[in-house]
Amino acid sequence: MSLRHALLGLLSERPASGYDLLKRFETSLANVWPATQSQMYTELSKLADAGMISVSAEGPRGRKEYTLTDEGLAELRHWLTETKPQRNTRSDVLLRVFFLGVLTPEQARGYLAELMELSEQEYESLRRLDESIDWGEDPLSVHGKIALEYGLRFNAMRREWAEWAADQIR
Amino acid sequence: MSLRHALLGLLSERPASGYDLLKRFETSLANVWPATQSQMYTELSKLADAGMISVSAEGPRGRKEYTLTDEGLAELRHWLTETKPQRNTRSDVLLRVFFLGVLTPEQARGYLAELMELSEQEYESLRRLDESIDWGEDPLSVHGKIALEYGLRFNAMRREWAEWAADQIR
DNA sequence: TTGGTCATGTAATTCGTTACATGATTGA
DNA sequence: TCAATCATGTAACGAATTACATGACCAA
Numbered sequence: 532m533s534l535r536h537a538l539l540g541l542l543s544e545r546p547a548s549g550y551d552l553l554k555r556f557e558t559s560l561a562n563v564w565p566a567t568q569s570q571m572y573t574e575l576s577k578l579a580d581a582g583m584i585s586v587s588a589e590g591p592r593g594r595k596e597y598t599l600t601d602e603g604l605a606e607l608r609h610w611l612t613e614t615k616p617q618r619n620t621r622s623d624v625l626l627r628v629f630f631l632g633v634l635t636p637e638q639a640r641g642y643l644a645e646l647m648e649l650s651e652q653e654y655e656s657l658r659r660l661d662e663s664i665d666w667g668e669d670p671l672s673v674h675g676k677i678a679l680e681y682g683l684r685f686n687a688m689r690r691e692w693a694e695w696a697a698d699q700i701r
Numbered sequence: 702m703s704l705r706h707a708l709l710g711l712l713s714e715r716p717a718s719g720y721d722l723l724k725r726f727e728t729s730l731a732n733v734w735p736a737t738q739s740q741m742y743t744e745l746s747k748l749a750d751a752g753m754i755s756v757s758a759e760g761p762r763g764r765k766e767y768t769l770t771d772e773g774l775a776e777l778r779h780w781l782t783e784t785k786p787q788r789n790t791r792s793d794v795l796l797r798v799f800f801l802g803v804l805t806p807e808q809a810r811g812y813l814a815e816l817m818e819l820s821e822q823e824y825e826s827l828r829r830l831d832e833s834i835d836w837g838e839d840p841l842s843v844h845g846k847i848a849l850e851y852g853l854r855f856n857a858m859r860r861e862w863a864e865w866a867a868d869q870i871r
Numbered sequence: 872t873t874g875g876t877c878a879t880g881t882a883a884t885t886c887g888t889t890a891c892a893t894g895a896t897t898g899a
Numbered sequence: 900t901c902a903a904t905c906a907t908g909t910a911a912c913g914a915a916t917t918a919c920a921t922g923a924c925c926a927a
Contacts, residue, residue: 532886533793540800550906563795570887572908592895592906604803611804611812616793618819623703623786625733628848630710632840633774634781642781649788670802677866678798681859688858689851696847702914720878740915742880762878762923 534574537564539583539607542599544671546587549575550594559675562682578603628696636700643697650690657682704744707734709753709769709777714841716757716768719745729845732852748773798866806870813867820860827852 537560541552549572556566575597578584583603588596599607624646631639661679666672707730711722719742726736745767748754753773758766769777794816801809831849836842 533791533796534886536800537796540796540803543800543803548906549908553906560796560799562789563792563799565789565791565887567888569889569908569910572906574886576908590906591897593908594906607800607803611797611800612808616797616816616819618823619732619735620790620792621703621735622733622790625848625851626703626707626710626730627781627786628851629730629733629844630706630713630777630781631844633710633713633777638782646786649786653788673869674799674801677869678795680865681795681798681862684858684862685855688854692851692854695850699843699847704914718878719880723878735915737916739880739882739917742878744914746880760878763880764878 533564534566534570535578535583536607536610537566538571538574538578539599539603539610542584542597543604543607546596546598548590548594548596563678631700639700640697643693643700646693647690647697650686650693654683654686654690657686703734704736704740705748705753706777706780707736708741708744708748709773709780712754712767712769713774713777716766718760718764718766720764733848801870809870810867813863813870816863817860817867820856820863824853824856824860827856 537556538552541547541555541560547555552575553568553571556564556571560566575584579586579597581602583600583606584597585600586595587598590596627642631642634642657679661676661683664672664675666676707726708722711717711725711730717725722745723738723741726734726741730736745754749756749767751772753770753776754767755770756765757768760766797812801812804812827849831846831853834842834845836846
């Protein structure tokens with residue numbers, strides 16, 4: 532249940548409404564932790580009930596601005612320092628690789644070629660994102676850049692692997 | 702809903718019972734698509750209802766051996782060739798990186814050091830797995846080896862990235 | 872005879888997705 | 900005035916996790 536920590540994390544930077552958080556997800560965390568609108572509002576209610584965030588202001592159209600409480604910050608720190616990240620990530624992409632034997636070699640190579648292309652596209656899109664952002668020295672910039680570098684390296688690795696893999700199949 | 706395809710894929714190699722599939726998950730697919738016992742039995746029932754697999758033999762202790770039907774194989778091929786893999790994978794590891802700013806630099810570097818260690822351990826464990834397996838020329842060997850190579854490259858990439866990232870934080 | 876492993880299932884709960892539903896405010 | 904955007908929520912369903920429950924078979 533990391534969505535709750537993602538929300539706590541975003542609120543640790545500054546107070547925000549559900550709607551604000553939704554927008555910020557789209558432009559930053561969507562790549563590492565996609566979440567839907569309804570999931571976020573539900574989770575915000577739960578977090579408020581649990582006392583980890585509180586309504587600090589109300590605006591037009593029923594807007595509710597949430598602020599991280601001390602308990603919420605403590606929980607965020609606890610998650611970061613005391614709990615281990617999950618080792619197994621589910622990978623749709625890799626699962627398919629196991630079963631490429633039911634296809635013809637041409638089809639199997641076709642799949643790997645698609646993966647190469649996908650990796651290249653994602654690499655390029657991250658590179659453009661990198662260039663479009665005005666990176667500063669603030670903590671958010673530093674860590675955002677680190678995450679982005681991961682994405683670049685990951686896609687470069689995957690592209691090369693897919694190329695190598697296609698070569699293994701005949 | 703890829704568990705269903707994982708099961709179809711395993712059954713495409715040879716007929717098996719739920720219990721057999723459970724064991725084979727543990728030793729092969731657990732890294733790319735973890736699933737629990739109860740999830741598997743439930744999904745097998747659904748697949749049988751849907752006509753994608755059928756009970757081909759019954760053994761002692763209520764053992765039911767399932768065999769892939771033509772419909773099941775068609776569905777597996779359809780999944781492999783006609784549907785696109787998910788682009789966004791959730792990453793617990795990376796989500797944390799975004800919020801390392803709430804920790805002290807020492808703690809943040811500590812997290813990245815843990816990641817380096819984790820990546821090294823996983824790399825080594827995959828390398829041992831590689832050596833322990835008697836690879837042949839059969840389709841399963843070829844594709845299993847390709848998936849394993851992905852794991853090796855992935856962990857090598859992640860280790861280097863974590864090292865670089867720790868350097869960025871002061 | 873008894874402990875291990877083989878073998879299958881159900882129930883409760885949580886997490887995630889899709890769809891539905893509603894309405895206020897603002898700027899052109 | 901009207902379209903876009905701001906803004907929040909609920910309902911239904913499916914997928915995943917944990918726990919519970921049961922019992923047959925086999926080898927020591």
